[in-house]
Amino acid sequence: MAAFMEVLDTTIVNVALPHIAGALGCSYDDATWALTSYLVANGIVLTISGWLSRTFGRKRYFMICISMFTLTSFCCGLSQSLGMLVIFRLLQGFFGGGLQPCQQSIILDIFPPDKRGAAFGLSAIATIVGPVLGPLLGGWLTDNYSWHWVFFVNVPFGIITTALVAGILEDPPWEKARKSRIDVIGISLISLGLGCVEIMADRGEDDDWFSSGFIITMALIGFSCTIAAIIWLLKSKNPLLRLSVLKDRNFAVGTVLVGAMGMILYAGAVIVPQFAQQVQGYTATLAGMLLAPGGVVIICLIPFVGKLMGKVELRYIIAFGFMFMATSLFYSSQLYTGTSFGWLVKCRLLQSAPLAFLFVPISTLAFMTLPDELNADGSALFAMVRNYLGSQAISYSGAGLTEARQLHQDQLGTATAPWRVAMRQYIQDVDKVAQWHGFAPLRAKSYAVAHMYQDFQVQVSMLAYNEVFQILGMLALSVVPLCFLASPGPRSGGPAKGGH
Template sequence: MAASAAEKIRLDTAGSEPEHVSESPEIREREVSPSEWIGFTAMIFGVFMAVLDIQIVASSLEQIQAGLSATRDEIGWVQTAYLVAEVVIIPLSGWLGRALSTRYLFVLACGGFTLMSLCCALAWDLPSMVVFRALQGLFGGAMIPSIFAVIYTLFPPRLQPAITILVGLVVTVAPTAGPVLGGYLTETVSWKALFLINLLPGLLVCLGTWLFLRIDEPEWDLLNRIDFRGILYIVVFLGSLQFVLEEGTRKDWFESGEIVFFACLAAAGGVAMFYRELTLDHPIVDLWAFRNRNFAVGCAFSFILGIGLYTMIYLIPVYLAGVKGLNSLQIGQYVMVTGLFQFVSAFFAGPLSKVLDSRLMLAGGLALYGTGAWMNGSLTADAGYWEFFWPQAVEGFALMFCFLPISGLALGTLPPDEVKNASGLFNLMRNLGGAIGIAVASSLKTRYIKEHYAALRESVTGGSREAEALIAKLQAQMAGFPLPDSEKAALKQLSRWVIREAEVMAANDLFHLLGAIFFASLLLMPLVRKVSTDQETGGGH
C-alpha cells in the first residue's frame, strides 16, 4: 500500500486536480505508544536547545569578548562559526538519518552538542571557542531536520497537524527566546552559563531518545558508498555562502578581497554541487525532490518565512538598543510578545487546519504577517511599549498560520523514503532565508541611514529658521556653559537627534520592505496544488 500511495502522490503532483490517497487502516489508525511519546518529547527538547543556541550569545558578545580577550571584530566569529556549521550539516542530515537511523543520529548529535557546550564554557581563548562553537553548530544542525521527518513517519495523519504546531512553536519561539535568556543568564550568573545550561537537559535528551525512540533501522550499506566529493562541494558551497552573508556587511562586501574570494568559492562550489548531485545515482542530497511542485513552492515559502522571522529578530533588538537605549532584559519584554501570541495562535491554527483549505490558511498567515511588519513601519523616536506591542502581536499570531500549512504542503505529500532528505532541504531553505534576510537588511540599514541623514542634514542648515530656533533653545538650556561651549554642545546634541531620526526612518523603510515581501509572496499561491486533507497529512506513510 505504501508504494501505491507514493505512486498516486507522484501522479497527483503532475496533474491538475487533487486526488485522494488511500492508505491501509493499520497505518491510518496506528497508535503512538507511551515510550514513543517519551522519545519524541526528548527530541523536542533537543531541537529547542539547538535552535535556542543560534541566538543565545547574541546579547552577550561583549561579555564573551572581555572573557576571551578578543577584539570587537573577532568576537563575531562566535556567532558566525555556529551558523556556518549548522547550514552545512542540515542538508546532509537526510542521508545521515538513513545511514545511521534516526535514533543513532539524534543521540550522537545531541551527545556531541552537549559535549561541545561544556567545551565552549571551558574555552581558554577565541580560537578554541570558535572551534567548539563550530562543532556545536554541526551537531545541533543535525538534530533540527530529524524531528520533521519523524512527524510524517511516526504519527498518524490525525495527529500530524497538532504535532507540527508543537514543533513549529519550538523552532520559531526559540530564536526569539535566545537573546532574552542569554542576556538574563549573563547578567545574573556569567556568560559561561549560556553553555553550561545545556548539560543536564542534553544528557536527559540523549537518554530519552536512546531508550524510547526506535522508528527505523540503520542502512549501514550507505556508509560503503559515501560520496566524499559531493560532501566537499556542499561544504564549500554552503560554508562559503554563509560566510559571505555573515561577514559581508562588516567587510564592505565586494570592497573586501576576502569576501570576493569566498563569493567566487561559493559560486564554484555551487555549480559543482548541483552538477554532482543531479547526475549521481546515489547522491548525498537528492535535489530531485524539487520535482514535486508542492515541495518546491513550500521551500520557497519556507525561505520567505525565514526572511521574516530572523530579520525581525535582528531589526527590533538593534532598534531598541540603538534608538531607545534599552538593555537585553528590557528588549526581552518587547520581543516576548511575538512568542506569546504565537503560542496563543496554536489554539486557533490547529482546529482550523482540519476544516480550512491549507492554501487559504497560508495566504491568510502571509497577509497577516505582512500587515504586522507594515504596522511596525510607523515608529517614531518616542514610540513606547504599546507602539511595538500590536505589530508584534499580529506577527506572532500569524506565524502558526504560516508554519503549519507550509510544512504540511511541502513534506506531507512526499513518499516516506523521501521525507528525511526533503526535511533537510526544507529546513535549509528557512535558515538561508534568515541569513540572506539579515545580510540584506544590515546592508540596507547602513545605506538608508546615510541617505536619510544626508536629507535631514540639508534641512538643518544655518539658513533654516527652525534649525536656528532649535539651536537657540538648546543653548538657552545650557546657559551655565560659556558661549562657545554652549553652541558646540547644542550642535552636538542636534547632530545626535538627526542621526537618531535617520535610524528611525531607516528602520521604518525596512519594516515596510519586509511587509511588501510577504504581500508579494501571495503571488506564488496559484502554484500550490490543492491537497486533500488525507493526502496533506498522510503523505509520509
C-alpha cells in the same frame, strides 16, 4: 527539547554580543563571528544530514548530535578567547544541524497522516518560539550572571533529551544503518559553496562588498561550488541529498514558502532587540522582553490553527498568514523618536502572530504527498532552506540598515546645515536650557551641537529601520501568489499524507 535547544542557539547569542566582545577583548564586528560561525556550520550539515542519518542509522545519529551539541555548548561557555569560541560554535552548529531534520522525519514516520498536523504543531512551538525567546533568555542570563550561561543553559536539557531518546525511540526498518560510500566531492562542494556565500553575506558590508578582493573571491567560490554541487547531486548515483524531492510540487512550493518565512522570522528576531539596544538604549534583558509576548501569542494560536486546518484549505491559511505578516511589518515601519516600549511590544505581537498561520500549515503542505522513503532527505532540505536563508536574512538586514543609514544621512544632511534658521533656533534653545542648568556658555554651546547631532543620528536610524521593515513586508507580500501553486490540501479527515 532537541529542536528547541538547537533553534534557541541561533538567536540567544544576539543580545550578548557586546558583552562577549568586551570579555574577549575584540570588536563588536569580530564578535559576530560567534553567530555567523554557528549558522554557516548549521546550514552546511543540514544538506548532508539525510545521508549521515542513513549511514549511521537515525537513532544513533540523533543521539550523537544531541550529546555532542551538549558537549560543545559546555565548551563554548568555557571559551577564553574569540578563536576558541568560534571553533566550538562551528562544532556546535555542525552537530546541531542534524537535530531538526531528524526530529521532523521521526514525526513523519511515527504519526499517522491524520495526526501529523497536531505533531507538527507541537514541534512548531519549539521551532518558532526558540528564536523568539532566545534574546529574552540570553539578555536575562547575560545581565544577571554572565554571557557564559547562554551556552551552559543547554547542558541539563541535553542530558535529559539524550536519556529520553535512548530509552524511547526506535528506528523503522528503512532508517536502520546501512553501508554507503563517503561522497567526498558532494560534501566538499556543499561545504565550500554554502560556507563562502554565508561569509560573503556576513562580511560584505564591512569590506565594502565587491570593492574587496576577499569578497569577490568568496562570491566566486561560493556560487560556482553551489552550482557544481547541484549538478553533482543530480547526476550522482548515490547522492548524499536526493534532490528528486523537489519533483514533488507541494514540497517544492512548501520549501520556497518556508524559506521566505525563515528570512522574516530570523531577521525580525535580530532587528527588534538591536533597535531597542542601539537606538532606545534598553538593557539586554529589556530588549529581550520585547519578544517574549510574541512567543506566548504563537503558543495560544497554534491549537486554533490546528483546528482551522481541518476546515480550510492549507493554501488559503498560508496566504492569509503572509498577508497578515506583510500588514504587520508595514505597520511596524512607522517608528518615530517617541516610540514607547508598549508600542514596540504591540508591533512584535503583530509580527509574531502570523507565524502560527505559517509554520504548521507549510510543513503539512510540504510533506503531504512526499513518499515515505524521501522523508529524511525532504526534512534535511526543508530545514536547511529555512535556517540558511534565515542566516542570510540576518546578514543582509544588518547590511541593509548600514546602507540605509548612510543614504538617509546624506539626504538629511542639508536639513542640519548651520545656516538654516530652524537649526540655529534649535541650538540656541538647547544652549539656553544648558546654561539654565549651570553649564558654562562655551560648554553649553558644545552640548547643544552634540545634542543636535545625537537627535540627527536617531532620526537617521529610525528611517533606516523603517525601510528594512518595509522591505520585509514586501517580501511577505510577494510570496502570497506562490501559495496557490500548490495542490489543494485535504480538509478535515482527508486522506492525503501530512494533512489534517
